[in-house]
Amino acid sequence: MGRRPCCEKIGLKRGPWTIEEDHRLMNFILNNGIHCWRIVPKLAGLLRCGKSCRLRWINYLRPDLKRGGFTDANLTKHKMVYYRLL
Secondary structure (H helix, E strand, O other), X not given: OOOOOHHHOOOOOXXXXXXXXXXXXXHHHHHHOOOOOOOHHHHHOOOOOHHHHHHHHHHHHOXXXXXXXXXXXXXXHHHHHHHHHO
16 A cells, blocks of 8 residues: 655666766756656656655755755854854
8 A cells, every 4th residue: 555665666777876977967967957857857858756856866865965064154053053042
């Protein structure tokens, strides 16, 4: 009973993403934008489900995604807010 997990659909690839898949997804979204995540994999030529593409974009491929640790300015601001709440 209930729904099957997203990538158990027949013909869809599971597992780690390849560099080629990352490039296809990134190029498609940067050139065409995001209309509907369900149709993005088909239009981009990927054998992934829409949810998998959405999560890959949001968590790894977005150009505005910040990576790395916090800067000293971030830590100082965080401490100031924390001490105000006490």
